[in-house]
Amino acid sequence: MTDSYSPHPAYRLMVNGEPHDVSDAWIGESLLHVLRERLELPGAKSACEQGECGSCSVLVDGVLVCACLVAAVTVADADIRTVESCGSSQSLSVVQQAFVDAGAVQCGFCTPGLIMAVQDLIDRGIQLPHASPFDELATREALSGNLCRCTGYGRVLDAVARAVEASR
């Protein structure tokens, strides 16, 4: 170990457009841990810490990732977007409103990750020029990294259909 190595480097995260200085944090902390336990942004959920369940889905420079698999220090100054940026209780996003209306929420633990994944699907799909990027199989493929144990996905897929319709 060299003298320049610090297990507690200081770094800055840009989350939902706001700068957050992180200091005295152990270098091994995941982005998920820093968001939840240091920045008071608990929207991303920790359910497997293996990148298998999608509950911690966030956007890093526009790419949907599992925050549990990203070391926070490696995304210093990247553009990080979490579910907290999606809407407010006065003004839900289209996707959030669709989840409420469709009955896609039960225990809700997977919900923030799904909101991020569906928003990403719609944002990417709307940029595609060709027809029907939202057919059912494409939607199922896009969401297959987000596990839900309560709903059996039926109402989630209905929420996606509603959100796509409302986004057109």
Added chain:
Amino acid sequence: MTAGGLKTRSPRLGESAPRPDGIPKVLGEFAFGNDLWADGMLWGKTLRAPHPSARIVSVDIGPALAIDGVAAVLTAADVAGKKTYGLETPDQPVFASEVVRYMGEPIAVVAADHPETARRAVAAIEVVYELTTPLVDADLAAEGTPIHPDGNVFRHLVIRHGDPTVQGEVIVEGTYEVGMQDQAFMGPESGLAIPDDDGGVELFISTQFLHVDRDQTAACLGLAPEKVRATVAGTGGAFGGREDICLQVHVCMLALHTGRPVKMLYSREESFLGHVHRHPAKLWYRHHAKRDGTLVNVEAKLVFDGGAYASTSSAVLANASCFAGGPYLIPNAFIDGWAVRTNNPPCGAMRGFGAVQTCFAHEAQMDKLAAALGMDAVELRLRNVLKTGDAILTGQVLTGAVPVEEVIRACVESPLPPKATGAMLERPGGAGRTADAHHVRRGVGFAVGFKNLMFSEGFDDYSTARVRLQDGVATVHCACAEVGQGFVTLVQQIAREVLNVDDVIVAPADTSVGSAGSTSASRQTWMSGGAVEGACRMVSEQMERNPGASYYEATFEHHHAPTEQLDENGQGNAHVSFAFVAHRAVVDVDVELGLVKVIEVATAQDVGRVLNPLQALGQIEGGIAQGVGLAVMEEMLVIDGVVRNANFTDYLIPTTLDMPNVLVASLIEQPEPGAPFGAKGIGEPPTISSTAAVAAAIRDATGAPVIRVPVRPEHLVFAADLVS
């Protein structure tokens, strides 16, 4: 209605009211147990035994205590009260101290300033084990050397019904096996304990059975129950896996010992190791029928592996045994039920609670019997359906709604899905695109099931609710654990309906009000729904008597009709009510590769009355997903007592690509006498016969016997080889 008349009327019973927690949940603002935080909080972490069977020679916590940032390391020696706990019998140690009986059993807990410090401290504890040979075969448990002072038999239940020596003209026999399923709720176990000035502790806990958590925790802490003030923290699913306590005592011990708030969260691996599972079971059956298909006798031997500790094994076995024949009129039966102790992971409650395992077997037997008789399998079932006034295997005469024929007819008469297009992405194997179209065979299977609602065998599982009405706003206080099922929505609908108000506040579920019992056994709509209704009606009466009061308040305790214990022949009126369900599954199977794609599951269910159509649909679709999972993918792999797949990489639950469309053919609404609003619980039936229906569909597609779930490719490929 506000002065401007802009406010809309809030939904009443029978309407798809939105969840009051829906908006916080989509915003990411809803606080789960994992999200809680307190000033000066420490992190708790558990040391677990890596062996299924061992003697503990020594435990040295010194190296852990020496780590900077570690505030406490506690073991069995620090348990101030009762050393053991358990829902039915207190046979499970808070910490193992002399003997390890299953892999993952807690040895010690640590509180530290950072989760990583806690992890290192746990790793630094030095335990010397002397390994012993684990008892892992349930068939050998009863006769084997006891691995616990209470012995190896949790319960041996014999049901003798009618004349079990009666022989049928046609007899079919089979042996079946069900693997160990996990609830795999998404929110891992979590809790926050905050020490109080009076020597007590405040506990925020993700749970499904708050008051019994409180009672068990207080007993082990050596505190009076009122010194443990418990509140349901946001709970990320449950499905039976949170009926037992896990970290409750540990986190409170750490908080009381350190004088600081302590939070514990299980990792996914710990979650798999730290809660009970669905019992694996071996089931032998012999069905006797007349040539016309009339059932005359069912013999069965059921062996349920309860793992190391009792949990609810006794009640699970009772369900398995009482409903072992399925929803058919069976005049004679002999059911030999065993729940035994092994060094496998402890098993207890999971959605369906014993009825799932036997349903898989009795429905396989019904198909086998139909084949032996040369009869249509649905026709055979219709010939034998239970009706109101019939007796089940326990001699209990059914007095409520028994729409077995209705659920069967509605389910089979629903349209079948279109034929496979052959499109590559729609074949078994999914995105892997591995199936050849000409190897794909379609199969259709059918199954029927039933189970009890509420707790049985004389248990008085009441619920309590307190309602206050002031300034046109009703506040409902009930300790019912909301675990995702939507009781909070129902509370609002009931209070609006009975009190004719629009604004209903659901107060936090805590122990400052009486017990609501467990969120299990499909019981909360009936039990806590009834408690809320009762309290609201009392408030209504107060308003009539005294119209000008500034507020009204009432507390109501709702008890269901009493039940009896089973006698020495397994006979008695042990159950309150029953729900019936039918499922039809359609599968495509690549017979060369053994890959299964479930195309559709259709269902009809006996619900009494639908109180919230959208939430009912959510329960049905979600329950079927768990049934499909057990049929084709979900199993805890336990080899010589060692769990091999305690993670979501290797324990697979259905994704969007695995889950078929669900067709709800019909919800049969025959109001149940004695049930609040006539409604039966709807949470469990979707899991009971969906697994059996998928298994039957795979049999239909492949000709393979499918005597075990989950079905694996080798079960189909080798069977296909034999057939060809």
